[in-house]
Amino acid sequence: METAAPSAVIVAIDGPSGTGKSSTSKAVAAKLGLRYLDTGAQYRAITWWMITNGIDTDDADAVALAAGKPAIVSGTDPAAPTITVDGVDASGPIRTREVTSKVSAVSAVPEVRALITDLQRGIAAEAEGGIVVEGRDIGTTVLPDADLKVFLTASPEARAARRSGELRGKDAADVAATKEALIKRDAADSGRKTSPLAKAGDAVEVDTTELTLEQVIECVVTLVEEKRAGRK
Numbered sequence: 047m048e049t050a051a052p053s054a055v056i057v058a059i060d061g062p063s064g065t066g067k068s069s070t071s072k073a074v075a076a077k078l079g080l081r082y083l084d085t086g087a088q089y090r091a092i093t094w095w096m097i098t099n100g101i102d103t104d105d106a107d108a109v110a111l112a113a114g115k116p117a118i119v120s121g122t123d124p125a126a127p128t129i130t131v132d133g134v135d136a137s138g139p140i141r142t143r144e145v146t147s148k149v150s151a152v153s154a155v156p157e158v159r160a161l162i163t164d165l166q167r168g169i170a171a172e173a174e175g176g177i178v179v180e181g182r183d184i185g186t187t188v189l190p191d192a193d194l195k196v197f198l199t200a201s202p203e204a205r206a207a208r209r210s211g212e213l214r215g216k217d218a219a220d221v222a223a224t225k226e227a228l229i230k231r232d233a234a235d236s237g238r239k240t241s242p243l244a245k246a247g248d249a250v251e252v253d254t255t256e257l258t259l260e261q262v263i264e265c266v267v268t269l270v271e272e273k274r275a276g277r278k
């Protein structure tokens with residue numbers, strides 16, 4: 047499926063929640079003139095549509111039956127990524143706590159994964175200059191022939207502190223609750239049967255716990271440049 051132009055580079059960035067996938071991928075894509083795809087936003091979008099349309103997100107059969115109904119469109123400009131559902135801007139609604147708590151159940155449904163995976167492969171194939179695609183199963187399932195695969199990690203403590211700081215300031219109770227929620231989501235994402243969160247065998251693992259965001263971006267940019275140089 048990866049049929050972009052010969053000079054194009056396809057980069058897959060996977061990892062658990064809060065490891066810095068979105069921030070890193072957007073910045074790397076912007077620096078290198080590549081497109082950017084946030085696949086988590088697509089799973090959040092279909093989850094938001096299920097909730098809005100009264101589908102019980104714990105009922106896998108009902109979710110599977112409805113999965114083909116919403117039209118999900120992702121804009122891949124790293125400076126201004128967009129996501130719409132049936133033509134409606136969903137970028138705000140997909141970030142609510144309700145969607146975050148239900149997205150793992152919806153994304154575990156094989157029919158949902160099949161549809162979203164097709165969508166992702168189509169977007170990658172159309173990105174003539176190349177693309178950075180971030181998610182949980184990009185290197186293992188969606189784009190197994192990606193030119194570069196990166197798997198970001200960070201300690202649960204670092205990830206919770208980052209997320210809590212983002213929400214309301216670094217209160218100890220917030221950090222503990224956030225840590226529990228992200229561990230629970232990672233366990234669900236890693237434990238599902240269909241394309242679970244996993245590091246591809248040929249992915250480069252980068253532990254970001256002690257790194258600044260700028261250092262992680264620089265590290266990935268260097269890895270992409272090394273790949274490009276090796277292809278000349």
Ligand SMILES: Nc1ncnc2c1ncn2[C@@H]1O[C@H](COP(=O)(O)OP(=O)(O)OP(=O)(O)O)[C@@H](O)[C@H]1O
Binds near residue numbers: 064067086260
């Ligand atoms: N190396 C880092 N050091 C400090 N803060 C970071 C670092 N990387 C990312 N962050 C911050 O951590 C938060 C989470 O980052 P980001 O949204 O990029 O993670 P993610 O892996 O895409 O998360 P999710 O999978 O939950 O969407 C953001 O506020 C981001 O600015």
Ligand SMILES: Nc1ccn([C@@H]2O[C@H](COP(=O)(O)O)[C@@H](O)[C@H]2O)c(=O)n1
Binds near residue numbers: 086087090181
């Ligand atoms: N390739 C992917 C990407 C995401 N998911 C599911 O979506 C959830 C939300 O992802 P965020 O990156 O926006 O936090 C995530 O917890 C997964 O359930 C996925 O399955 N595959």
